[in-house]
Amino acid sequence: xxxxxxxxxxxxxxxxxxxxxxxxxxxxxxxxxxxxxxxxxxxxxxxxxxxxxxxxxxxxxxxxxxxxxxxxxxxxxxxxxxxxxxxxxxxxxxxxxxxxxxxxxxxxxxxxxxxxxxxxxxxxxxxxxxxxxxxxxxxxxxxxxxxxxxxxxxxxxxxxxxxxxxxxxxxxxxxxxxxxxxxxxxxxxxxxxxxxxxxxxxxxxxxxxxxxxxxxxxxxxxxxxxxxxxxxxxxxxxxxxxxxxxxxxxxxxxxxxxxxxxxxxxxxxxxxxxxxxxxxxxxxx
Numbered sequence: 001x002x003x004x005x006x007x008x009x010x011x012x013x014x015x016x017x018x019x020x021x022x023x024x025x026x027x028x029x030x031x032x033x034x035x036x037x038x039x040x041x042x043x044x045x046x047x048x049x050x051x052x053x054x055x056x057x058x059x060x061x062x063x064x065x066x067x068x069x070x071x072x073x074x075x076x077x078x079x080x081x082x083x084x085x086x087x088x089x090x091x092x093x094x095x096x097x098x099x100x101x102x103x104x105x106x107x108x109x110x111x112x113x114x115x116x117x118x119x120x121x122x123x124x125x126x127x128x129x130x131x132x133x134x135x136x137x138x139x140x141x142x143x144x145x146x147x148x149x150x151x152x153x154x155x156x157x158x159x160x161x162x163x164x165x166x167x168x169x170x171x172x173x174x175x176x177x178x179x180x181x182x183x184x185x186x187x188x189x190x191x192x193x194x195x196x197x198x199x200x201x202x203x204x205x206x207x208x209x210x211x212x213x214x215x216x217x218x219x220x221x222x223x224x225x226x227x228x229x230x231x232x233x234x235x236x237x238x239x240x241x242x243x244x245x246x247x248x249x250x251x252x253x254x255x256x257x258x259x260x261x262x263x264x265x266x267x268x269x270x271x272x273x274x275x276x277x278x279x280x281x282x283x284x285x
Contacts, residue, residue: 049088050285051105055277059269060101060211061093070110076118080152083121085110094211094269099191101211101274104151105283108199108206111150125150129206132197136172139163147174147197150206155180158187159252161260162271166196168207170283173198175275177213177259177267184235185222187255189214194271196278205283211274213267217258227254 044057048065055063070086085107092101108129115121128150131143146157157178166175175196179187195210214220224230229251264271 046090048090050283051088051090051103052280052282052284053090053103053277054280055092056273059094059273060277063093064091065089066091068104070114072114073117073121079154080115080118080121081154083114083152085114092211096212099212103207103209103277103281106150106206106208108204132206133199135174135197136165136199139165139174147176147178149195149197149208151208153180155182157181159256161256162194166198166275166278168196168198168278168281170281171198171200171202171205171207173207173278175278177271184231186226186229186231186234187252188219188222188226190221192218194267194274196274198278200283205285207281207283209274209278209281211269213269213271215259215262215267218255 040058042056042058043054045054046052046063046065049067057063066089068084068087068089071082071084073080073083087104087106089105090103094101111125111129112122115125128143128148131141132148132150134141134143135147147160147163149157158181159178161177163174163176166173173196175194177192177194179192181191192213192215193210194213196208198207199205200207219226234248234251264275
C-alpha cells in the first residue's frame with residue numbers, strides 16, 4: 001500500500017511540473033500567429049537613379065520607378081501639357097488611376113530648354129521657380145494667390161491648409177493640404193491632396209510629391225447638396241457681385257477651418273505616413 005501511494009504522489013508531482021512547460025509551448029505557438037498585415041514590413045527602402053527614401057508599403061503599396069524622358073514644347077502656340085525636362089518618378093500603388101501617390105525629381109536648370117521655343121513660357125517658368133524659392137523662405141508668400149507648382153496643369157489650387165515648413169535631408173520644402181480645381185464646384189474629397197514642394201540645398205533639383213487624401217466629413221465625389229449649399233445657390237447668377245463672393249468665401253472658410261483643425265490621423269492616409277517618406281528623402285545626383 002505504501003509503495004502504491006508513493007507512486008501516486010510522484011506521478012502528481014511530475015504532472016504538476018509538466019503543466020507550466022505545456023502552457024509555455026502553447027503560449028509560444030500563439031505568439032507566432034500573426035495577421036497578414038503584421039507580416040508585411042512597415043519600413044521599406046527604395047533607391048533609384050540617385051534618389052532614395054523609406055516608406056510604409058502597408059499604406060502605399062508597391063512603387064513603380066522610372067526615368068521619364070524629356071518632352072519639349074514643339075510649337076510656340078501649343079498648350080504645354082506634360083512639357084518638362086527628363087525626370088525621375090516614383091508612383092505608388094495607392095490611389096485611383098491618374099491620381100496616385102507619387103514623387104518626382106526634376107533638374108531645375110533644364111526647364112528653360114523644354115520651353116525654349118516660347119520666350120513667354122520661359123519667363124513663366126522662371127517666375128514660378130523664383131516664386132517657389134520665395135515661398136520656401138516665407139511660407140505665407142503666394143505667387144498670384146498660389147504656391148508655385150512647376151509641373152504645368154490647366155488647373156489651380158482652391159485653398160491651402162496645414163501649411164508648414166518641411167525641410168528634408170537634401171534641402172528645403174513646404175508641405176500642405178490643397179484641392180486642385182479646373183472650374184467651380186462643391187468641395188469634396190475628389191482632388192484633395194497632401195503635397196510637398198521643395199528644392200535641394202545645392203539648387204540643382206526641384207522635388208514635388210503628393211498623395212490623395214480624404215476626410216470623413218466630406219463626400220467622396222462632388223455632391224448635389226452639402227450643408228445647405230448647392231451649385232446653383234452658390235455659383236449661379238452674378239458670381240462677381242460682392243454678396244456672391246462673400247457667400248462663396250464663407251462656404252470655403254467653413255470647410256477649410258475644419259480641415260485645419262483635424263489631426264493628422266483624421267486624414268486618410270494618416271499625414272504622418274507621408275511625412276515619414278519626405279523626412280527620409282535624399283537626392284545624391
